[in-house]
Amino acid sequence: MNADALAGAGLWWPYLLVIVVGFLPSEVWRVVAVFLSRGLDEQSEILQWVRAVAIALLAGVIAKLLFTPPGVLAAVPLAGRLVPIAVGVAGYLATRRAIVGVLAGEAALVAIAWWADSN
Amino acid sequence: MRPNPPHVSPRRRPATGSGSASALVYKRPMGAGNTETSSDRAAFWRGARDAMILTAWVLGFSILGVGSLARDAGFPAGAAVLSTIIMWAGPAQTIFFASIAAGASLPVVAFAVTLSSIRLLPMTMAILPLLRRPGQGLATQLGAAHFVAVTMWVEGLRRVPPLPAAERVPYFFGFANACLVVCTITTYVGYFLLGALPLPLAAGLLFLTPVFFTVSLVAGARSLSDWAAMALGGILAPLCNVLLGKDLDLLAAGLIGGTAAYLVGKTAGARR
Numbered sequence: 315m316n317a318d319a320l321a322g323a324g325l326w327w328p329y330l331l332v333i334v335v336g337f338l339p340s341e342v343w344r345v346v347a348v349f350l351s352r353g354l355d356e357q358s359e360i361l362q363w364v365r366a367v368a369i370a371l372l373a374g375v376i377a378k379l380l381f382t383p384p385g386v387l388a389a390v391p392l393a394g395r396l397v398p399i400a401v402g403v404a405g406y407l408a409t410r411r412a413i414v415g416v417l418a419g420e421a422a423l424v425a426i427a428w429w430a431d432s433n
Numbered sequence: 434m435r436p437n438p439p440h441v442s443p444r445r446r447p448a449t450g451s452g453s454a455s456a457l458v459y460k461r462p463m464g465a466g467n468t469e470t471s472s473d474r475a476a477f478w479r480g481a482r483d484a485m486i487l488t489a490w491v492l493g494f495s496i497l498g499v500g501s502l503a504r505d506a507g508f509p510a511g512a513a514v515l516s517t518i519i520m521w522a523g524p525a526q527t528i529f530f531a532s533i534a535a536g537a538s539l540p541v542v543a544f545a546v547t548l549s550s551i552r553l554l555p556m557t558m559a560i561l562p563l564l565r566r567p568g569q570g571l572a573t574q575l576g577a578a579h580f581v582a583v584t585m586w587v588e589g590l591r592r593v594p595p596l597p598a599a600e601r602v603p604y605f606f607g608f609a610n611a612c613l614v615v616c617t618i619t620t621y622v623g624y625f626l627l628g629a630l631p632l633p634l635a636a637g638l639l640f641l642t643p644v645f646f647t648v649s650l651v652a653g654a655r656s657l658s659d660w661a662a663m664a665l666g667g668i669l670a671p672l673c674n675v676l677l678g679k680d681l682d683l684l685a686a687g688l689i690g691g692t693a694a695y696l697v698g699k700t701a702g703a704r705r
Contacts, residue, residue, distance in 0.1 A: 328509055329515055331512075331539070332520070333515075335529065335542050335543045336516055336519075336546055337516075337520050339547035339550065340550040340553070342550075343547070343553045343554040343557070344554075344579055347557030347578055348561065350554075351562055361558065364559050365559045365590075365658075365662075366691040366698070367555045367692065367695075368552070368555040368559050368691070369650065370662040370691035370694060371555065371556075371666060371684075372583060373670070374683045375524070375646065376643045376647055376650075377667040377668075377670040377671050378671070378674065378682070379642060379643040381670075382674070383639065385635070386632050387639040390636055402644040402647060402648050403647060403648065406648045410652075412652050413486065416491065416644055416648055419640070420637055420640065420641065424634065424636070427636040431631075
């Protein structure tokens with residue numbers, strides 16, 4: 315399957331692909347979760363474990379994005395990706411406002427990327 | 434051990450006595466779960482308004498890239514927008530369009546998508562019990578589950594528990610729908626716009642996801658187990674990436690790191 319084949323394959327084909335190859339394999343886990351979580355109390359032991367696994371997964375996603383970054387983010391050196399994360403957390407902890415943390419981290423990254431790009 | 438009991442008193446609502454909205458909703462007969470009340474509407478719009486302060490924009494900007502990826506893969510703009518509405522999972526959408534653009538066969542694409550979306554299972558399981566109400570139908574639960582993506586989960590976990598039980602579902606749907614509307618528009622915009630951006634700004638857009646997730650995790654952390662899970666997941670994912678490869682690394686980091694963090698929390702809680 316490539317872009318040219320896709321473009322020539324009829325009007326509804328790309329939409330069908332999104333539904334069958336994108337939506338269904340992704341949505342199945344949400345549906346399974348609905349049935350698995352039935353009857354579980356929000357304070358139950360199993361959900362505390364599930365919560366820990368979910369947090370560890372998300373931390374893993376973040377680490378992956380930082381260590382093997384997508385696209386042009388790879389043009390910024392590793393330290394230039396890690397320092398802005400620390401700036402973002404510091405910004406949040408100083409003000410207790412998520413938007414301040416995100417903007418501080420973003421400002422640090424764009425500044426470093428600008429510097430790296432012009433060197 | 435946890436600071437919050439299941440029904441925390443409402444944080445933002447002034448104590449106006451017995452005429453509060455939650456008391457009204459509780460008097461509704463069973464099976465009337467689909468009847469909209471004015472307090473439901475108020476909670477829905479408050480959720481939507483809270484989303485528009487930051488979260489919807491972070492999601493919206495981070496989904497711009499999916500639009501441009503879809504164009505590179507030869508999809509029409511409508512299919513990019515459809516993927517945002519029905520898939521509602523940025524990483525899965527990225528994998529879907531990127532691997533099709535790379536010429537992968539369709540079963541391989543479907544497998545990669547499903548592998549990346551396993552993360553939605555524990556996240557959905559963790560948030561649905563917070564949204565449960567007496568007499569709630571399966572359709573409402575499936576609808577709520579559909580809106581669970583990484584950002585919705587991390588934000589929901591932080592915002593939903595302090596709300597009165599009756600306001601949680603409409604608040605969640607208001608929050609999620611505001612994000613969905615913004616993301617639908619930005620997917621379409623990204624389809625035509627991206628690629629024209631200078632490098633530092635394009636890098637800044639890609640950086641939005643990790644910095645927002647990090648700040649959200651820090652803001653939502655409530656227990657030792659939460660902090661341990663964060664640290665262990667962050668350390669184990671790159672390690673597992675080297676040891677197990679790029680398909681199973683997240684799953685392994687989540688299961689091992691999460692289980693260890695859960696045990697750390699238990700041990701520390703028992704010692705106290």
